[in-house]
Amino acid sequence: MTEKPTPTTSRALDAPFIAESAEVAPAARLGARSRIWHHSQVDAGVRIGEDCVLGKGVHVASAAVIGNRVKIQDGCGVFGATLEDGVMLAPGVYLLEDQAPRAVNPSGHLKGRKDWRRDPVTIRYGATIGANSVIAPGVTIGRYALVGIGSVVGHDVPDHGLVMGNPARQLGWSCMCGHRLNDTLACPSCGRLYHQRPYGLSLAT
Amino acid sequence: MSIQATDPQTVARQILGEISGRAANSIDASTRLSDLGLDSLGRLTLAVLLEERTGRPLPDHKMLSVRTVNDLERLLTSSERSA
Ligand SMILES: [Zn+2]
Numbered sequence: 578m579t580e581k582p583t584p585t586t587s588r589a590l591d592a593p594f595i596a597e598s599a600e601v602a603p604a605a606r607l608g609a610r611s612r613i614w615h616h617s618q619v620d621a622g623v624r625i626g627e628d629c630v631l632g633k634g635v636h637v638a639s640a641a642v643i644g645n646r647v648k649i650q651d652g653c654g655v656f657g658a659t660l661e662d663g664v665m666l667a668p669g670v671y672l673l674e675d676q677a678p679r680a681v682n683p684s685g686h687l688k689g690r691k692d693w694r695r696d697p698v699t700i701r702y703g704a705t706i707g708a709n710s711v712i713a714p715g716v717t718i719g720r721y722a723l724v725g726i727g728s729v730v731g732h733d734v735p736d737h738g739l740v741m742g743n744p745a746r747q748l749g750w751s752c753m754c755g756h757r758l759n760d761t762l763a764c765p766s767c768g769r770l771y772h773q774r775p776y777g778l779s780l781a782t
Numbered sequence: 783m784s785i786q787a788t789d790p791q792t793v794a795r796q797i798l799g800e801i802s803g804r805a806a807n808s809i810d811a812s813t814r815l816s817d818l819g820l821d822s823l824g825r826l827t828l829a830v831l832l833e834e835r836t837g838r839p840l841p842d843h844k845m846l847s848v849r850t851v852n853d854l855e856r857l858l859t860s861s862e863r864s865a
Contacts, residue, residue: 725822741826747842748825757822760814760849 599631608645626662639674639695650708657697658712664700667708667726672698676714701736703753719777723751735777750778790836790858794851797831811852832858 608627725741799806
């Protein structure tokens with residue numbers, strides 16, 4: 578009898594990884610090679626794409642939709658948001674979705690699932706949200722935008738917009754590579770050039 | 783704390799001096815904010831301090847086009863006139 582090597586099918590290699598202490602609802606969808614680390618929680622109805630990383634203690638709830646190659650670092654709360662491919666949430670980011678948050682309705686009863694209207698956040702391709710930032714319900718963060726540490730963002734951010742503060746203000750523009758553009762919309766680090774467009778910047782071609 | 787001036791030019795140069803650590807009288811109209819080492823936090827501080835001391839709002843889209851001290855002083859003068 579000949580000894581056969583253990584079959585390493587791509588299916589086995591592609592299986593998502595879920596740490597033992599994490600809780601992923603059976604009805605959640607989790608793409609190939611995505612990794613869910615310790616004490617994270619993914620609720621039913623959530624969809625997560627391929628090659629994502631959820632750090633320690635992340636909660637993804639309320640039918641959030643997360644694309645591919647998304648990094649969500651320790652302690653984030655993602656409530657109903659849509660995250661396009663390549664988005665990064667630094668530690669402690671909260672994406673909120675209730676414009677009128679109350680524990681009880683006017684008659685004094687505890688509000689339930691149907692007592693409020695979802696108004697989730699959208700984060701577009703390649704954008705980064707700095708640590709401990711909070712994004713208000715209904716806000717859209719543009720492609721490759723950069724939200725500085727500890728910001729409170731209540732308004733939409735254009736593509737490549739660099740915002741910071743509480744309330745967040747736009748202070749400049751950020752490159753695909755993550756560096757701040759200079760006055761001529763050129764990146765001092767990688768040399769890429771950008772043009773102004775109505776919705777923000779796009780690469781000069 | 784030093785006495786605070788009210789005319790746009792002095793206010794702008796005083797604040798830029800505080801943020802950059804340079805003497806206000808070493809900053810002239812052609813100085814670029816990037817030459818003063820202002821990063822994004824520096825620009826945020828600048829916008830907030832200007833609003834506090836002039837009592838007038840400075841919209842982000844107007845501040846975004848400011849490259850030099852001269853740009854900044856013109857913006858402050860125009861917001862003073864329209865107030
Ligand atoms: Zn770059």
